Amino acid sequence: MKQKIGIITMGCSKNAVDSERLMAQLKINDFEIVTDPNEADSLIINTCGFINTAKEESINTILEAIALKKENKVKKVYVAGCLSERYEVELKKDIPEVDGYFGTEDYKGIVEILGGRLKTELLGERELSTPKHFAYIKISEGCDNPCSFCAIPLIRGKYRSKSIDELVVETKSLAAKGVKELILIGQDTTEYGLDLYGKRNLNELFSELSNVDGIEWIRILYTYPSHFPIEAIEEIARNPKVLNYVDMPLQHISDNVLKGMRRGITKRRTVELIETLRAKIPNLTLRTTFIVGFPDETDEDFNELCEFVKETKFDRVGVFNYSQEDDTTGFVLGDPITEKTKVKRNNILMEIQKEISLAKNEALVGKTINVIIDSLEGDYYVARSERDAPEVDGEVLIDKDENVEIGNIYKVEIIDFNDYDLFAKLN
Numbered sequence: 044m045k046q047k048i049g050i051i052t053m054g055c056s057k058n059a060v061d062s063e064r065l066m067a068q069l070k071i072n073d074f075e076i077v078t079d080p081n082e083a084d085s086l087i088i089n090t091c092g093f094i095n096t097a098k099e100e101s102i103n104t105i106l107e108a109i110a111l112k113k114e115n116k117v118k119k120v121y122v123a124g125c126l127s128e129r130y131e132v133e134l135k136k137d138i139p140e141v142d143g144y145f146g147t148e149d150y151k152g153i154v155e156i157l158g159g160r161l162k163t164e165l166l167g168e169r170e171l172s173t174p175k176h177f178a179y180i181k182i183s184e185g186c187d188n189p190c191s192f193c194a195i196p197l198i199r200g201k202y203r204s205k206s207i208d209e210l211v212v213e214t215k216s217l218a219a220k221g222v223k224e225l226i227l228i229g230q231d232t233t234e235y236g237l238d239l240y241g242k243r244n245l246n247e248l249f250s251e252l253s254n255v256d257g258i259e260w261i262r263i264l265y266t267y268p269s270h271f272p273i274e275a276i277e278e279i280a281r282n283p284k285v286l287n288y289v290d291m292p293l294q295h296i297s298d299n300v301l302k303g304m305r306r307g308i309t310k311r312r313t314v315e316l317i318e319t320l321r322a323k324i325p326n327l328t329l330r331t332t333f334i335v336g337f338p339d340e341t342d343e344d345f346n347e348l349c350e351f352v353k354e355t356k357f358d359r360v361g362v363f364n365y366s367q368e369d370d371t372t373g374f375v376l377g378d379p380i381t382e383k384t385k386v387k388r389n390n391i392l393m394e395i396q397k398e399i400s401l402a403k404n405e406a407l408v409g410k411t412i413n414v415i416i417d418s419l420e421g422d423y424y425v426a427r428s429e430r431d432a433p434e435v436d437g438e439v440l441i442d443k444d445e446n447v448e449i450g451n452i453y454k455v456e457i458i459d460f461n462d463y464d465l466f467a468k469l470n
Contacts, residue, residue, distance in 0.1 A: 054091025072159030
């Protein structure tokens with residue numbers, strides 16, 4: 044009988060891509076992938092180690108898997124990913140019941156401990172965990188930015204771009220599986236190509252990937268504001284397959300906090316970049332994230348951030364509470380701002396954005412937009428517009444009686460709205 048393997052993925056879409064590659068290797072080695080942990084002979088937990096809440100969730104998941112092992116519901120438990128990469132020594136000491144710890148990309152070690160053999164010629168192959176019509180593609184690994192709050196360079200290492208040729212081959216493979224929407228990810232996507240080509244080459248990557256038959260939408264996430272190449276902005280504006288959507292985590296706007304965060308950019312330059320993006324890219328959807336409660340953040344800094352959000356009117360905003368991370372340069376600053384204050388600031392900022400989002404959604408009523416159908420849930424088809432990345436943005440809900448198919452792109456008319464979602468009918 045085939046050995047049954049369950050993979051639990053924690054954290055971000057970058058981790059999800061790692062799990063998809065691992066699943067492909069396991070299937071090639073004739074293992075059976077199961078989604079229910081109770082059906083698995085072995086469980087692999089791909090952990091997240093980015094912030095405290097993610098680390099706690101990963102540890103709790105490991106402990107739940109160990110409980111299944113003690114009940115003889117699974118035979119082996121393996122831990123991989125960011126938490127294992129960063130805290131392997133501590134984890135081995137604290138949770139010795141785990142049968143093996145592996146780093147972020149140790150596919151070989153995992154496959155071999157299960158009794159298989161890594162097929163190096165097939166490392167680009169993936170078993171999609173997303174709906175088949177969209178997929179994430181990791182264009183780089185690691186990060187060279189010195190942000191004082193972030194442990195990613197410690198976990199993932201220096202920045203390494205994947206070649207355009209390699210990414211085109213991977214995209215063709217994804218398109219052959221039915222992928223229509225390609226979502227470009229990395230720790231810093233605007234740095235793409237500098238290590239390989241001596242220049243930031245995101246514009247050429249956009250161009251080459253858009254030539255792959257079957258790919259209709261290309262979306263970019265995780266751009267970095269201090270070095271956004273103008274050529275990439277122009278390619279987004281020019282190329283009909285590259286969506287007019289930019290995800291650009293700013294983290295803050297106060298010069299005092301930006302300096303403490305070591306972001307390499309000022310408020311003035313940030314404002315100028317946003318003005319350039321909006322001037323050059325028609326109908327731009329601009330998404331960002333902020334951190335509240337950074338040790339240097341005063342009440343004045345936070346109020347400045349609130350005013351900035353009110354004035355800039357981002358299309359999408361996410362907010363994280365500061366998490367003190369071991370071995371980062373910001374660790375020495377301590378964590379002086381109370382959790383209560385962080386939660387309060389988070390809520391205030393999200394209330395500001397909620398009003399902005401409501402007004403933007405109201406302005407879309409009566410307009411025609413393109414959407415891709417993700418799923419059928421209850422009385423509605425759940426779709427996303429060009430303005431919406433999976434999981435982090437809003438949804439467009441379409442009555443289940445409409446004649447649509449999951450995975451297809453349609454023109455719809457917006458007929459109603461709420462704070463973050465839209466309601467639509469076929470045009």
